[in-house]
Structures are given as structure tokens and as C-alpha cells.
Amino acid sequence: MKDWQYRLAEHRGTLIALAIFIVMFAIYTANHPAGFTANVVQTAANKGALLAFVAIAQTLVVITAGIDLSVGMILLLTNCLASWVVVGSPMETAFGAVLVLLAGAACGALNGAIVIYGRLQPIVATIATGAVFYGVALLLRPFPGGSVNEDLADALTGKIFGVVPASLIVLLAVILLVWIPFSHSVYGRAAYAAGSSEPAAYISGMPIRRGKFLAYTLAGLVAAIGGLFLTFFSYTGEAAYASGNAYTLFSIAAVVLGGVSLFGGKGSAVGAVFGALAFRTIGDLLFVFDLDPLWQPLFQGLILLAAVSLGAFALFRVKNRLEWFL
């Protein structure tokens, strides 16, 4: 095999997710009454970006062969916190935003500490911490309310130069400033290695604990960025239990769509972002085809099943049945 073939194989999951997204989005805009305009793209980007942040957070944990069922609750907690502190003068707003990000990172670090040092199963540990985070969110906002610096909110959910959605720029910045450095660092590689084969990573002397801890912490941080954006869209804080859980489950669907292996060690946050955007487009598709809202969840489920099955097509070509289980 040539170098480029190896490179293609490495990025296959991401490219498939990109292709799925492009096809869905093309169908969507083609059938949208307004067509492919800056406003349609902006609306789609804002809706998609929110799930994309949560999906990046989920990816960080999933590559370590873990899973974060608290990620939606971190989103709610940081949303409720932001509705208190991201207000006032530019200085106060900036300070508030940093506080929100730190709070998210602390939530992630707590998950990491419990999973790594407490040696609990990630699935159970994050169900428990998720309930705790939701509890704190509820204490912060027993009723929906609060406010946010609207200048900042409008700037970050609007368009830059009247064309490019600002939320996409922030998404790109997170990929460039958080994901790329992490995945190219020794700690990132240790996180991948631990997800693929933890005993082998340990015996090779890799910093697996620090790698995993960093992955969980960054997951909390990126979820908090999502929480900030949720506040920018809604101008309020709300501890909406169902919505938190929906984000958690959708993020898992998004990472799978994006070619990230739930067994760990494989996949990229870039793929997960496209997975999230594609997932959001499913909902929009049903909207442009004017489907009865009653049917939406059912169709959303079917399309998701079909999309996820695309990744399994390779199994039909398997000639050695043992490869089914690899």
C-alpha cells in the first residue's frame, strides 16, 4: 500500500461522516423554501454547533474506551451558571465566561478522577456525577431565568462579514486549539493507547493516567463551551432534565456517526463534529418535508439507523468470520 492509502484509511470514518452530512445538507437546502442562503446556513450552524460541542466532549472520553453520560448535565450546569455570571461590563462578562469554562473543566476532572483513581466503570460513575451536576444546576436555577450579555451572545450567534456563521468559527477554533493539540500530544496518544489496549499502554510506560485525566477534563471544558452557547441562544438558564439527557444520548449517536469507535482507541473529534451536524440535519430534513411532528421521532430514529448502518457495510465483504468480532 502507498502512503496516501494509509492516510485515507486513517481518516475513513471522518470522510464518511462528512459525505453523509453533505448529502443530507444538500437535500435539505434544495428543498428549503429559501434555498442555500447565509441565513439558512446560520440557523443550521447554530443548532448544529451546540450538539457538535457536546459530541467533541463525548469523543474525548470515548477514545479512552470510556463513556460520559454526564456530558448533557455539564451542559445544563454551565448554562445555569452562565445565566448568572456572564453579564455586566465586558470585563465582568469575560471573567464570568472564564468561570463557566473552569466550572466545566472541574466537572470533567471530577469524572476523570473517579474513573481513573477510583477505578469505577465510566458508565456508572458518570450516571452518578451527572445526577449531581443536574442537582447543582437545579439549585442554581430552580426556575428558568437569568440573563446573558446580549452583545456577546448576538455576536457569537450571528454572522461574520454577513456570511460566515460565528458559531462555526468558534467550533473551528475549538478543533484547532483544543482537539488538534490534544490529539497530537503525548497525552493524547496515551489516551488513544489506553482506549485501544490499556495493559499494552501501561507496559510501554505511557502516561495513561494523565492522558485519560486530561481527556476527561477537556471533555468538561468543551461541554462548558456548549453550555455558554446554549445560554447565548436562549438568553436564559434552565435546568431542563429531558434536554440534558437528550444531549447526552445524541452525542453518543453523533460520535458513532462520526466514525468514533465506542470500543475506544479509534476516531476523531472532527468526524464527530460532522456526525453531530448530520444528526441535526436529520431533524431539519423532516421539517422541510413538512412531516407531521408526531412522526418525527420515529423517522429520526429510522434515518439514524440507516446512517449508522453505512459504517457497517464493510462487514458484508468480510470473508473471515472472525473479523466480525475485531
Added chain:
Amino acid sequence: MEGAGPLFQMEGISKSYGGVRALQDASLSIRAGTIHAILGENGAGKSTLIKVMAGVVSPDQGQMMLGGNPVQFASPAAAMEAGIACVVQELSLIPELSVADNVVISNPPQRFGLIDRTAQRRIAEQSLLRAGAGDVHPMALVKDLPLSRRQMVEIAKALTRKPRILILDEATSALTASDVSKVFEVLKRLRSEGLALLYISHRMNEIAELADECTVFRNGRNVASFPAGTKSDGEVVQLMIGREYQNVYPEKPTAQADAKPLLEVQNLSWANRLHDISFGVKPGEILGLGGLDGQGQRELLLALFGVLRGLEGEVKIEGKATKLDSPASARKKNVGMALIPEDRKTEGLMLPMSVRDNLSFASLDMLTVRGIVDKTKEAQSIDEMVKLLAIKTGALDSPVSSLSGGNQQKVVIAKWLMRHPRIILLNDPTRGIDVGTKQEIYLLMRRLADQGAAIVFYSTDYAELIGCCDRVLVMYNGAVETELLGDEITEHALISSALHIRPKENQPRERVSR
């Protein structure tokens, strides 16, 4: 370097797991610029010894000295830091990462805090070349490589760390003969560069060729140290097992019964890997599969056992064409086939589950009444197998992972024998297990054949094929190259057919594993 004190010394090292003493007051002394061989049966404490040296486990007692200074290793990383690198039997590669990622894994080159992929590629290429594995592409994923290539990557990875002491634990067990000779050149060069090498192998001829010093372990202690070549193979084996060394292979029956073949294969082909294979195996016969590693022997066994899809050709059982499309159909009563898989850790055993559960997995259908496992019947069958194979296990309820390699392999064999199969396929069953257990497996195979089983036996060890088989098919490039019968099965014939060269031509010097 010669004449200087030992580079590494350990003294009075003891280590217990639970109640089991793995090492008892063991000592060892290694000099720079030498290859030091460690011999011993499985369970003699060799693996624990290495784990202590490599910082994987810490000893209960005793001390270690490196270059005259006392050392303690809290983790594998600490041992690596001190210059001890390990090529282990349980591979330490990360399957989802690329070869280059793996080779530089303990100390990747960095620029601005990030891993420098270009430099990484260069280092990986150099290391692969140094380890004699220049044919492995640095961007390939480790999980896509065959076992023998992975082993070479493992060696390249250890060399990247520029160690002072290199430990090789059964490092050649999965290698092809040509790789072994490459690795030996590498090891000899490293010795001349002043490294201390610790070499663990079950293959006596490798030790004879390589080692300067030998230390024999038995029951967790070092029982003897001597310069290589001062003791005969028989004496060494006697030191290892503590009993008289006998001919390890059972008598072959002089004349073959003139029976109809139980298993017949006609024109079997699969993908691009198996080409037009035809043969038959009679009840009471042990048919060997020989040839270099990776010539389609494994695929042939998997094909017979119903694992491969898209087969061409025909498989007949007792003369009747039979479609085998899954292991479940291959093990049915009317076929009665069993496959002892290559990798006992993944395909043979459920490691965390108990010995008892593992033993009855393959025959649960025969032990159940209306879907409920009949405990009495299960206990009887298990008892029978434990006796038949002399499985050493204190408690049947302890996890199978706590057994030694040899005993684990016995569990894999026993689990299939419980079904009383008529056709038994064995995929390199003696890889990495001790002399004593190997001998028991040889005897068992012959006994099963005498009871009427048809056996297909793939081995990477030519001596085993010569010692055990009535007939050998040597495979080359997915096809049967030669069929050797009875006295024709010689080392010379096996090697020349394996290398696809006609007899009487010039023989290249090639290593043979024994």
C-alpha cells in the same frame, strides 16, 4: 567491557501472588556485552523475574543493583528510564495505532509540545531497519499485521529506547525461520555494541547458537548457571524438569490401517489465499501441515472449521459432501470437528471466567436438559477432562487467567475433547509452552488417533512434525507444495519444500526451530 563487574544483579528476590510463590530467593547476574539465556519450564518463575526487572511488579523481598547502584522500579516507565527494555511474550503493542506510533511510543519526538510526525516516521524507519523489519510499512495499523510482523515491530520498539539491557521473552516464538535468522544477526550486533541481553526461549537450538551464559530456573529459584555449551541438551532439560529426559515423541504405528478417509477435501480455494487444495485424513492418522509461517495453513484450518466465507471446492465427511458454514455446524454430531485455535488468549479462553466455565463452554449443548445446564453431568465431564489432561489447578473456580501458559493450553484442548470429536484440528498448539506440557500434548494426540480420531496438526516447529506426524503436507503460498509420507518426513525435506526449492539444489543456510 569484559572483566568489569556485572551490569545488573539481583539478589534474594521473592515474589508471591496470593498464596503462590512465583519467585523464591532468586538471584541473577548479567554482564554487559553478553547474551544470557534463561531456561525453565513454564511456571518456573521466568516471567515473574522479567516483570520484576521491567518494573511491572515490585518484589516482596530482595534487591537489585544496576551498574553497582541499588535500584527500585516503581513502574515500567522507571525501568525504561534506567535503560531496561523488554520484548515480552504478551505483546505490548497498541492495536489501533500505527507501527510508527508504536515504535516511538515511550518517547515520541516532539516539537512545540506536539508529536513531530515527520521525525517520528524517520525514527521508526530506522528502528525497523535496525530490527531487520524494513518490509513493514510505518503507517500500517498494528492490528492489521500478522503475528510474526508484530513481533518484529515489538523488537524495533525496544531498540528505539537505546537500552543498556534488552530482555527478550519468547521473542522468536511467533517468527518465521527467516525472521529468526535476521533477529539473531541483530542480537549479535547488539552484543558487540556492549548491550547486555537476557534471552528467554524454549528452543534449545536457539540458545545453543546465541547464548554466552545460561541460567536454569525451577520452581521460582535459579538452580544452575553455567557457560553455554558446557552441558548437553539432555542435561539442561533434566535441570529444567528435575527428572530424567526421555524421548519426547510417542511411538508411531508401523502400518496405517486401510480405512476410508474420515475428512476429505477436494479442490478447496478461498479468496487469494488458498489454491486448489485436496487431501484426505483417515481415522487414526495424524496429518501434519508444514511450511513457512503464513503460507495458508491457518486459513486452511479456519476454512475446514466453517469460519471463512466464499469457499470454493468440496469438503466431505465420511464420503458425504458437507457444508460447513460456521463453527457451530462444524462441531455438530454428524461432523464432530474441533479446532484448537492459535491464540488461546483471545480465541481459546474467556480469561476472567473460571476454569470450570471455560471447560464446559464448547459442549454446553450436550450438557443441558431443556436449556438448563445439568450440573452433575457437567461436573462429571469436567472431572474426566481434568484427569485425562492432568490439568494442574488448585481450584476449578479460579479464573483461567491465573493458570500458567501450559495449563491454559490444556484447558483449551480439554474443552474441545469434552465433545469427543472425531476430527481434531490443531493450530500450532505448543507455541510458547514448556517441554513437559508439550510432551503431554504429543502423547495425547497419538492416543486420540489410536482411538480413531483423524487429526490435522499445524506446527511451526519442524521437529514436532517429524516426531508426531504420519504424513505431512508442506504448504507454500496457499497451495500444497509437497506431501511427505513416513520416513520421507525429514528436516531436510521439510525445509526444502517449505522454501519452494527442488531437492539437490544448493541449500541456503536456514535456521530450523526445534
